[in-house]
Amino acid sequence: MQLLSGIDDLPRTANVRTQLMALWVTAISLALMLVAYAVFPGFWPPMSPEMSAEAVADFYRNNAGWIRFSMVTFNLCGLMLLPLFCVVTVQIKRMAAQSQAFAYCYLMATISGGTIFALAATIFATAAYRPNRDADLILVLNDLGWIVFVAPVGMALIQNLMLALAIYFDNGARPVYPRWVGHFALVVALAMAPAAFSMTVTSGPFAWNGAISFWLRNIAFGTFLVVLLVVSWKAVHRQAIDEGLTE
Amino acid sequence: MRVSATVPVGGEPTLTDSQPPPSKRALSIAFWIFPGFFGLFGVVFVVLLRVIPPPRPDVDNKYITDYFETHHSSILIGLGLLCLVFGGSAVANGFITYHMKRMSSGPVFAYVYMGGLAVGSIPGMLLVAVCWGAAALRPDREPRIIAMLYDLGMLSFNGQLGCFATAYLAFAIAILVDKNNIFPKWLAYLTIWQIVTEVIATQMWQQTSGPFAWNGSIAFWLAVVVFGVWLNCQGLMLKKATDDHPAGTRPPD
Numbered sequence: 001m002q003l004l005s006g007i008d009d010l011p012r013t014a015n016v017r018t019q020l021m022a023l024w025v026t027a028i029s030l031a032l033m034l035v036a037y038a039v040f041p042g043f044w045p046p047m048s049p050e051m052s053a054e055a056v057a058d059f060y061r062n063n064a065g066w067i068r069f070s071m072v073t074f075n076l077c078g079l080m081l082l083p084l085f086c087v088v089t090v091q092i093k094r095m096a097a098q099s100q101a102f103a104y105c106y107l108m109a110t111i112s113g114g115t116i117f118a119l120a121a122t123i124f125a126t127a128a129y130r131p132n133r134d135a136d137l138i139l140v141l142n143d144l145g146w147i148v149f150v151a152p153v154g155m156a157l158i159q160n161l162m163l164a165l166a167i168y169f170d171n172g173a174r175p176v177y178p179r180w181v182g183h184f185a186l187v188v189a190l191a192m193a194p195a196a197f198s199m200t201v202t203s204g205p206f207a208w209n210g211a212i213s214f215w216l217r218n219i220a221f222g223t224f225l226v227v228l229l230v231v232s233w234k235a236v237h238r239q240a241i242d243e244g245l246t247e
Numbered sequence: 248m249r250v251s252a253t254v255p256v257g258g259e260p261t262l263t264d265s266q267p268p269p270s271k272r273a274l275s276i277a278f279w280i281f282p283g284f285f286g287l288f289g290v291v292f293v294v295l296l297r298v299i300p301p302p303r304p305d306v307d308n309k310y311i312t313d314y315f316e317t318h319h320s321s322i323l324i325g326l327g328l329l330c331l332v333f334g335g336s337a338v339a340n341g342f343i344t345y346h347m348k349r350m351s352s353g354p355v356f357a358y359v360y361m362g363g364l365a366v367g368s369i370p371g372m373l374l375v376a377v378c379w380g381a382a383a384l385r386p387d388r389e390p391r392i393i394a395m396l397y398d399l400g401m402l403s404f405n406g407q408l409g410c411f412a413t414a415y416l417a418f419a420i421a422i423l424v425d426k427n428n429i430f431p432k433w434l435a436y437l438t439i440w441q442i443v444t445e446v447i448a449t450q451m452w453q454q455t456s457g458p459f460a461w462n463g464s465i466a467f468w469l470a471v472v473v474f475g476v477w478l479n480c481q482g483l484m485l486k487k488a489t490d491d492h493p494a495g496t497r498p499p500d
Contacts, residue, residue, distance in 0.1 A: 049384075097269070098271070098272070100498065101342055101345045102273070103345075104341040104361060106341070108337035108344070109341070111366070112336075115369045116369060137392070139388075140381060143384055143385070144378075151326065151327065151330040151377075152333070152377075153331070154333040155333070155334045158337050158338060159334075162338070169272070169273040193331060195330075196327050197324070197327035197330075198327075199326055199380050199384060200323045
């Protein structure tokens, strides 16, 4: 986006410019996370909850390097989703009066959800830190990591629900996000919801390594992040036009 | 969901009809998530996870492994239900934050309240379910590891002090300074008792039995009664604040 010349010193220029920077930060970190995701040995295929303690410990011993690389990258880049979510918060605050209540709920869910993500990467990387640790201790770290990584979808669900409600109640003449973004957010929330109960079974599509709890959940959320990035870029662009900063 | 018919159908909306008619439906939806969430919170922690009323701290590994074996399924279902709905806390407290932003006391304590509880919901609510879920997941795990998960869960849930004390302090001060009377002053004085229970709860970190232990008459039961009274009052006053909220207005940025 090319901003007009001669508007450099206006506060509203900085507001648009920093939002664009934030979206770039998240876009780059998303690309890096995709790499980390692709090289995490524990995801190809996702480790089964039925593995024995010895098998889990061997797995960490044999793949310590790649596990460390991917989890450190997750830890470093995962929270860089925050700039995107904060742009969304700023955009919700531009909406009609009724939608305002959802902005703070959205931001709170974002903070809590980010903390959970950081915790999962920390636990996985700790398991890989001393490959000679007793197998039953590596197993308990592995269990904790998988539980924290897969099951607590509640904050992401609320983020999407709040965003959808904010979009539906943004009934002014110039909606910030198009309405289909709200529908899409709800569909993604539904796709992620079953993963919450993944610990009640140890095999099949609902287990933590299953088609629904693992693949559907992760692909749905990943796709949603890319879409949210694009529609947020467009929303900031419209803000720039509305405020006379670009054409 | 079709909310309002002010946007002309089948044509590009124009800048001239910018204001939708004032309505409070969004506020009412945000409010009702408060009682809905805390109802489910009760089901999860009392009926499923069996964290309330608390099991004893002064027990051996045998008692603990038996406890997880007896409640194996309900703990794992409790973990699942909590993982599904615990975002409701972000709405309940985010909506309180929204009302705090309407106060004349400035935004600082609204943000403190939001931050304190956004952080607190992880160690103070989720972690016990994660630890107990890991303990219940493999009944054949070594008893000493299961016992450690038991302690880590109970202490993180009952012994979480600062996140909540900070949020309560922010809530109380904001109400007392506020001149818009968003919440009544007596709610601030009641909130101070919540801080007192957090200070008393410090003792459960060094007691394994007696009134100050995590299942004690003072450190737990008194705190639960105060919490119950306070939460109900906060919910009722949130309803009142939402009802009194003029439609079509928004808090300052």
